[in-house]
Amino acid sequence: MQLAEQLRQARSKKDILLMTHLVLGYPSFAVNREVIHQMVANGVDVIELQIPFSEPMADGPMIIKANQESIANGTKVADCLAFAEEMAAQYDIPFLFMTYYNIPFKFGLRDFLHKAKEVGIRGFIIPDLPPEEGEEYLRLAREFDLAPIQIFAPTSTEERMRTLAGHGNGFIYCVARRGVTGSRTEFDASFDAYLSRCRQATDLPLAVGFGISSREDIQILTGKADLAVIGTATIRLVEEKGPEAVGPFIAGLR
Amino acid sequence: MNKPGYFGQWGGAYIPEVLYETFRELREVYTTAKSDPAFWQEYLALMGSYSCRPTPLTHADNLSRHFGGAQIFIKREDLNHTGAHKANNVMGQGLLVKRMGKTRVIAETGAGQHGVACATMAAKFGFACTIYMGEEDVHRQRPNVFWMEKLGATVVPVTTGSRTLKDAINEAFRDWVSNMDTTHYVMGTVCGPHPFPEMVAWFQSIIGQEAHKQILATHGKLPARIYACVGGGSNAMGIFQAFLPDTEVELIGVEAGGKGLDTGQHAARLASQDASPGVAQGYKTMFLQDSDGQMRDTHSVAAGLDYIGVSPLLTDLWEKGRVRFAAATDQEVMAALDLTIKKEGIIPALESTHAFVQAFKEAGELDRDQAIIINQSGRGDKDIFTIAHAFDDPSWKDFIRKKGEEYAAR
Numbered sequence: 217m218q219l220a221e222q223l224r225q226a227r228s229k230k231d232i233l234l235m236t237h238l239v240l241g242y243p244s245f246a247v248n249r250e251v252i253h254q255m256v257a258n259g260v261d262v263i264e265l266q267i268p269f270s271e272p273m274a275d276g277p278m279i280i281k282a283n284q285e286s287i288a289n290g291t292k293v294a295d296c297l298a299f300a301e302e303m304a305a306q307y308d309i310p311f312l313f314m315t316y317y318n319i320p321f322k323f324g325l326r327d328f329l330h331k332a333k334e335v336g337i338r339g340f341i342i343p344d345l346p347p348e349e350g351e352e353y354l355r356l357a358r359e360f361d362l363a364p365i366q367i368f369a370p371t372s373t374e375e376r377m378r379t380l381a382g383h384g385n386g387f388i389y390c391v392a393r394r395g396v397t398g399s400r401t402e403f404d405a406s407f408d409a410y411l412s413r414c415r416q417a418t419d420l421p422l423a424v425g426f427g428i429s430s431r432e433d434i435q436i437l438t439g440k441a442d443l444a445v446i447g448t449a450t451i452r453l454v455e456e457k458g459p460e461a462v463g464p465f466i467a468g469l470r
Numbered sequence: 471m472n473k474p475g476y477f478g479q480w481g482g483a484y485i486p487e488v489l490y491e492t493f494r495e496l497r498e499v500y501t502t503a504k505s506d507p508a509f510w511q512e513y514l515a516l517m518g519s520y521s522c523r524p525t526p527l528t529h530a531d532n533l534s535r536h537f538g539g540a541q542i543f544i545k546r547e548d549l550n551h552t553g554a555h556k557a558n559n560v561m562g563q564g565l566l567v568k569r570m571g572k573t574r575v576i577a578e579t580g581a582g583q584h585g586v587a588c589a590t591m592a593a594k595f596g597f598a599c600t601i602y603m604g605e606e607d608v609h610r611q612r613p614n615v616f617w618m619e620k621l622g623a624t625v626v627p628v629t630t631g632s633r634t635l636k637d638a639i640n641e642a643f644r645d646w647v648s649n650m651d652t653t654h655y656v657m658g659t660v661c662g663p664h665p666f667p668e669m670v671a672w673f674q675s676i677i678g679q680e681a682h683k684q685i686l687a688t689h690g691k692l693p694a695r696i697y698a699c700v701g702g703g704s705n706a707m708g709i710f711q712a713f714l715p716d717t718e719v720e721l722i723g724v725e726a727g728g729k730g731l732d733t734g735q736h737a738a739r740l741a742s743q744d745a746s747p748g749v750a751q752g753y754k755t756m757f758l759q760d761s762d763g764q765m766r767d768t769h770s771v772a773a774g775l776d777y778i779g780v781s782p783l784l785t786d787l788w789e790k791g792r793v794r795f796a797a798a799t800d801q802e803v804m805a806a807l808d809l810t811i812k813k814e815g816i817i818p819a820l821e822s823t824h825a826f827v828q829a830f831k832e833a834g835e836l837d838r839d840q841a842i843i844i845n846q847s848g849r850g851d852k853d854i855f856t857i858a859h860a861f862d863d864p865s866w867k868d869f870i871r872k873k874g875e876e877y878a879a880r
Contacts, residue, residue: 273486321747344752345484372487
């Protein structure tokens with residue numbers, strides 16, 4: 217089943233879906249394993265696996281540090297692919313790769329998408345690859361039936377949103393605010409107006425990320441978005457309280 | 471057919487969606503300005519009255535005699551206001567910022583030259599200004615930090631990654647994605663997403679336009695070769711562009727050879743075998759990276775050349791064989807700097823001295839009736855701390871020690 221259809225079916229049983237994120241190899245693959253186990257056991261619906269890159273331009277301090285330390289620990293792209301294969305075989309939820317374009321570009325775009333498909337990955341989030349630069353990527357994603365997740369921003373015009381949606385599949389990642397990952401988001405009237413613009417531009421499920429960290433945030437998003445994305449919050453939690461804190465945190469979100 | 475913003479297969483605009491509209495506006499204001507002759511006149515007038523344009527082309531007769539070959543000419547970008555060619559770019563972008571109605575500028579800086587130039591432009595035009603500078607470079611270039619702060623800029627030391635120029639660029643982008651409504655990112659070199667490479671090259675083209683006229687006026691014919699140092703590549707593109715149609719003029723870009731190309735501790739993208747195609751910091755070029763695509767640490771005595779990537783325009787010209795690339799080691803740079811100071815009474819910046827190294831290696835191969843031009847992108851006397859340190863000068867160290875004791879005693 218295609219990712220978008222699978223998410224729609226899941227959504228029909230839950231008020232809002234949860235997508236979580238982690239940086240592969242940070243603090244270690246062993247901890248990643250434990251964190252994913254707790255996420256899935258507590259009902260997470262989709263997991264975004266970030267392959268670390270040395271120049272994570274769209275990320276904030278917490279995720280920058282995670283990228284840097286993972287690379288310093290010796291994490292290789294091949295390790296990330298092997299780990300993804302293990303997770304996708306073990307758990308019956310969709311896994312996505314999030315990374316910056318240089319990682320697939322350097323690997324060889326066709327080889328990377330082919331390999332990702334083989335290991336059971338369902339789609340990609342590549343924040344520095346707009347569709348204008350991603351013609352081959354979009355073509356290969358169709359060929360391998362992988363979802364090239366497109367990103368909406370509060371600065372996107374309606375026309376731009378429709379263009380992006382035309383290239384997207386799986387769902388649309390709506391960046392909740394300007395700035396980088398990891399700081400607070402204000403859910404005010406302009407946020408609501410933004411989300412309704414997003415809704416009008418596409419039939420694909422809408423995921424909202426950037427600054428989502430609490431039960432209150434999830435409640436605000438319920439009814440407005442199909443997926444809530446928890447990124448930096450769990451990385452911070454693992455850092456402060458260890459991987460065992462992730463389960464109760466996720467369980468308390470909905 | 472090339473896509474806009476591409477030079478051969480290099481360049482592009484690999485930007486996050488949140489900046490899409492910001493870049494659309496920037497492309498529009500740049501395209502409008504470029505097709506408006508009044509804009510370039512305004513720019514020339516500003517550079518003539520506020521900076522020192524046209525900068526002279528100096529015949530280095532002592533150095534020419536010393537090497538016994540080509541007549542050596544030096545294009546004196548060091549005589550710009552703030553001491554480097556960086557002024558050309560920042561004043562141009564400053565005029566665009568006024569047209570866009572923005573009130574704040576941000577910039578990355580390596581050596582601090584672009585930071586000082588940008589802070590100067592912000593002071594003159596009344597913009598708020600924040601400069602991102604790798605923590606390592608803040609330590610290397612303390613005097614420039616002092617001047618940026620005196621000029622009213624906030625200097626933010628960048629502690630992520632390798633704490634050098636590339637990390638300062640990442641941080642500037644992170645600021646921009648939050649504040650694009652009020653803020654323009656004044657990229658300092660001919661790198662980054664379209665339209666930056668093309669736009670910065672346009673502002674810097676003033677160097678070559680002058681040099682082309684000047685060499686014909688003083689030497690009576692075109693030069694045989696032109697040398698320019700290449701970090702991102704802005705001074706090189708600045709002087710090369712006007713000579714691109716003159717195929718008999720050989721163009722040579724000189725990169726940072728650091729401790730030697732075989733040590734891996736260098737920043738030579740095109741002169742070494744160590745770089746490969748990649749996409750980072752918003753554009754596609756040859757990057758110093760590992761087999762996974764992670765950027766490597768680079769090294770140079772000159773902070774302004776200490777960078778992982780290189781202009782897509784230069785990578786294209788290199789691929790087409792129009793620009794030849796060489797590298798100069800830290801050690802060769804110090805020797806060439808010493809010679810230039812002693813023979814000509816001219817003090818090039820460490821960055822610029824890289825171009826002198828290669829010119830000195832080749833001057834003797836040419837005849838006395840041939841000319842070469844070295845683009846002296848900046849002056850070295852303002853980098854006294856860095857240069858005195860690089861010379862390991864004993865009396866300077868003694869002075870610093872005493873100054874330290876004097877401050878400690880207060």
